[in-house]
Amino acid sequence: MKRIGLVVVLLAIYLGCSSNNGERFIGRWQSLEDNREVVTISKDGDKYIVRDARGAFTCELSDGLQLKCAMTPTGPGAVTFMSRGHILWLGMDMKKLPPTSR
Secondary structure, three states: OHHHHHHHHHHHHHHHHHOOHHHHHOEEEEEOOOOOOEEEEEEEOOEEEEEEOOEEEEEEEEEOOEEEEEEEOOEEEEEEEOOOOOEEEOOEEEEEOOOOOO
């Protein structure tokens, strides 16, 4: 009985943490190579919207580390969360910008 309780608690912790994995993508990102390249990622329901100078692209969280996009400026693609807190978008290494005050 204790084992079942432990499994339930661990599962609840895992599901609670994994449900927020997509939140790490939300915000403004700037290319390390070209500071004019900026991407904004927002959430709309269970979809993510990636906006850059070329347009807006709808993506889905495929796991905690990647947003899969059916269409990007170069065809199907993804936004990948890198281990150092950066993202990779269309081959560009991008850092997160601080939130802007309104």
